[in-house]
Amino acid sequence: MITEIVSFDRTPGMDRAEMVRDAAGTFDRWTDFPGLVRKMFMRDPDTLATKGIYLWETLEDANKGHDEAWLERAEAHWGNRPTLERYDCFLILENPGGKITECAEG
Secondary structure, eight states: EEEEEEEEOOTTTTOHHHHHHHHHHHHHTTTTTEEEEEEEEOOOSSSEEEEEEEESOOHHHHHHHHHHHHHHHHHHHHHSSOOOEEOOOOEEEETTTTEEEEEEOO
C-alpha cells in the first residue's frame, strides 16, 4: 500500500467551515475511486497549510489519482501547486481491537 501526503496552502481568509464545504465538493471524484482505500482532510488551524492523506492500494493507483491534469486543476483552484510525498505503507494497526494488517508492497 501507498500512503500519500498532498500538501498545499488554502486561500487566505478561508475559515474552517469554508474548508469543509470545499473538501466535501471533492467527494464525487474520490468516492469509489479505483484503488483509493481512505482519504483524510487536515489543516493547521494557525496557518494556511492543508494536507490530504490518502491510502492507496498501489503506486499506480496514486499516479492515476494525482496525475498532471489533477495537479494543474488543483493549482488553478488553490493558487499553488500541491506537493506529493509517497511512502510504502507496510503495517497498519487499527483500533479498537488492535487489528494488525501487513500490507503488500505498493
